[in-house]
Amino acid sequence: MNATTVLRAVGGLLALSLSQQLAAQEVPPSLAELSLEALSNTKVTSVSKRSELLTDAAASVYVITSEAIRRSGYATLPEALRLAPNLQVARVDARNYAITARGFNSAFENKLLVLIDGRSVYTPLFSGVFWDAQDVILEDIERVEVISGPGGTLWGANAVNGVINIITKAAGATQGVLAAASVNGDQRVGTIRFGGRIGKGRFRAYTKTLTLDDLQRESGAVSLTGMQRSQVGARADWERPDGASTLQGDAYTGALHQQGTADIKIAGANLLARHTVRISGGTELSAQAYWDFTERNQPNAFIEHLNTVEAQAQAATLLGASHRLVVGAGYRHAFDRLQNGVGFGFLPAKLDMHWGNIFVQNEFDLTPEVRLIGGAKLEHNNYTGWEFLPTLRLAWNPTASSLLWSAASRTVRAPSRIDRDFYSPSNPPLVGGERRYNIAGGPNFQSEVAVVAELGYRLNLLSDFTYSATAFYSIYDRLRTLEPNQAGAGSVFLNRASGRTKGVEMWADWRVTPALRMSAGAVAQQVRTRLDPDSRDASGTTGLATGDPSSYWKLRTAYDIALGHSIDLLVRHYGKLTRPAVPAYTTADVNYLWRIYPNLELSLSGTNLFEARHAEYGGAPNRTLSGRAVGMKLLWQPK
Template identity: 50%
Template sequence: MLHASGGQAAVPAGQAAQGEPALEDYSLEQLADIVVTSVSRQQGRLSNAPASVYVISGADIARSGAATIPEALRLAPNLQVALTSAQEYAISARGFSSPLANKLLVLIDGRSVYSPLFSGVFWEAQDVVLADVDRIEVISGPGGTIWGTNAVNGVINIITKSAADTQGGLAVVHAGHRYAGAVVRHGKRLANGSHVRVYGKRDEAAAAPAEGPAGEGGGVGRRQAGFRLDWDGADQALSVSGDLHAGALRASREPRTDFSGANLVARFDTRLAGDAELRLQAWIDQERRRQPGVGKHSLDTADIEAQVAMRPGARHALTWGGGYRHARDRFENGPILQFAPTRRRMRWSNLFVQDEFAVTPVLRATAGLRLEHNDYTGTEVLPSLRLAWDHAPDAMLWAAISRTVRAPARIDRDMRLVDPRSGGQRYLVAGGPDMQSETARVLELGYRAQPTTALSYAATLFYSNYERLRTLEPQPGGALIRNLGHGRARGLEAWGSWQLMRGWRVSAGAVLQDVDTGVAPNRIDASSLLGLATNDPRSYWMLRSSHELKRGLAAELLLRRVARLPQPAVPGYHELDARIAWQYRPGVELALTGRNLLHARHPEFGRAGVRQLAERSVFASASLRF
């Protein structure tokens, strides 16, 4: 049976649709059979994927008590997640962390949520019912051959469950220090054999503390509703889903920012002759954002793509396809932030092919190429080559070489920051009309193994060489965005999991990295003074314990450490998150969750005196399945 579920694949046998068992109750052998799709666009075992990929399961998210997508992403040891303000975050992989981080591609059920305004993600505008998430696949490293430009340092693919796996009702409420929210979801089977679910949710986070005279940072409120319909046949499958959302960011001394949006996604899978499979996907997305005194932005996007997966021989697995995206972008200029032109139509088209073939019974190679065209820089070439050596039944050594790019966004070419003292006649920062794509050439060497049924681990060495990085070159009267930067990032990612006993698992992960950037001779980069180019810790690590204390009572502990950030300087810190959950009766769970328990408050990103602080918080939650 085909599954048109945004890449969703089967989880280990025995998982129930209603009461998903805790992931630590599976053996690590079953965990190795978890299916991932983000590496090759085809279903494959995680243990066989020649890439640095970490999977956050739906059970992981549930046990952590995460209430937002960024909180769930803290579970991935290969991501650096830092709170910047309210529900705004700097999230990155392998360096280049910033609130305007632009080298990480994020997908929700195959729909790209990066903004072509700045090539990044408005994290406060992204939300799903976390109880409906099947898994989050986090790839650190280039994914341009499969997913296109902007997948430079990583890909986050959030994959939700089929409506068939979310039948019945669910109600969740949570409340605590500065935070409250509720979710209601219901799923049912229709007469024609298809399944549908609908949901509504609301969250409110009050203003948090900030450094300096402001004393109070920003708060956020969100409302969202949506649906999903799935129909599975013997040789065909169809999925249609949609969401509506609206919210506001509030700060004590700034006008509030209102945002809203809607999307509709449709996927159709069918089996072709010769055991080939065809997937057609189309989506439309509408985003609105408005801040008085700054400007108003609206973006309408339509995307369609086709993909064919086939086996032209016993030793080959071939995937090829293409797509087209069209966006209509409009900006109503404010007195300071302005775009010229204020309206722009943008188009992207692509063709890609990837072949995974067996060189020998234990040596596999994956070669891929993507050609992607955009309006700013024309056609970009994104090749990759991966080798995997299965030198033992439960161990694999792999290597990869890739080229990927970050294409210019509206902010790079068309933006103007106007000096308010000049009456609109002088700019502080202006987009560069000759801004080109940033490029990266990446080498990776990885190892993944499960030496015993109770222990598994993975490690990756990486080296990335960057050219034409975005810079701000001082000019008479202002600064111009240029491609005068270069850099390199090198480091080690490692994580593992140890099943101490049935019902108790300990997981750990760490990243050691060195990110260096510079500019062309006799040039000056003003952005480095502000920390816009990169502000990354040299290391960060996490240690997580998932423990079934007794039947119906579970505890989760997450200890994390982030080293200091250099510029703007942010002290390094340790923090502890904890959750204890009690299964009061079948279908009813009560839980208490604590965040940042080691410190009353601490900074994670930004300049001293104006940055918002992460603070200690505790909230209670109750969930009912019916």
């Protein structure tokens, strides 16, 4: 019996079994069959720290739904973020990404706050995210709320250009067994999850492994940036009529390839507890606390052990039919312990850092159609003391299906350890009785400041069409530069640059037919920076800020071919970058989804289809190239 005969026999058996299963059980509806009216009734929490309809949110917010992630075929968090039209997502190498909103993107992007279930995942080393250490089971994501624009009033410093809030499903929504395995070019992912009851509550536990192969540089050499990571975790939820409680945690370990030396070793763990109480009259009280540990052992560079603890509490209440109030406070303490290498270091090697805050946000109905939203946060850190982060928003519903809003906000990017404590080399020789560093942290480095004005419009036409557009203008002051050290040789970090950004971001969703849905999004922006008259910066630090594309757009199509069969296509275009110079590119990702049985799903995908290889970030000739790939995923989930 040859291979062709075997394949035909297997195909016949699958077809017969499929027809029997579909006759006996109903296949769940797909996204294209859901009305956009139901989707527009999605509730979000990231805009006002209380549950509100997406249609009422006076901010530029896009929601990536669990169904969109499922249909995309993506297997990692950064890939899933490509679905948001208001995010610029660039793959730097096999494991690293540059992700931002509204400009200032880099591999060390420091103006975008990322949260996983309310737990901040940024590193105090540079106020950015090590994407190689962040992961969840994508099937467990309920939604990803992506806010482009300032979020400092509610979320604090570093939420300058936006907030990404990854919210996972309650344990009760992930019961039973799930097993998934996928391969896509350089990427392999395996997942097992089990959910069940625990007393009067529900729980789930999981394990996940990820392997990324090394990629190729533009020069033809191998880019040793692949990785292997394993992660386990669990969550338990107890729902009550008057509230809910959650306890969850994760632990991971990994090895990251690097050029010329041993692998970087990473490890971490976290534990989070949250309790919510609903009181009659519309008041909701909530408290959350978490502990987070990360370890990064980078040979020939540094070893970091970071422990972070945070506690926060808030109250959201109704003060009459036309007045809503949210107040809260929080405190975070980080214990950073470093073993510095020879080339560079963070001094002092041992440092305790703290952030304390109180905030209030008031929302008044001036008329049945007009709302005024005002809020402010006072946040204290050990570098610059108190920071004031206010916002004022006005929302008007000219019709029941439309919203016009405006906002003015002030936010900051507080100093990180790289701004104040970075030194290269870490132990230089004494010259004339003083240390002569090539680069030194700036003891007088202050917070970068942004003042942002926004004007937005959102439209929902029945169940067939939704549209959102936002114009923004941002003024940045005290941007980081690297200046000659007046006290001696070398350079020091100071705040001697400013910037302006302006642009428009928009997206629309259209249900063409019950089986066909199309969505599109585009961003046009201008990012400009300039040195102060007294600056002598020659490092390109501010030049990097002008390396953002002047425009980028995405077009997504979701089509249900037949019962149990669907296909999704995402075409994405990014304009050219100037510093570092990267050509513009357009590419496409496609995913075919076949529900073989009600409990078995097969995905066949293709990524980066338009070109054999292309660069997304970095300078030639050593930048890493992303290549065309085909993939397959099997997901088994008994009902």
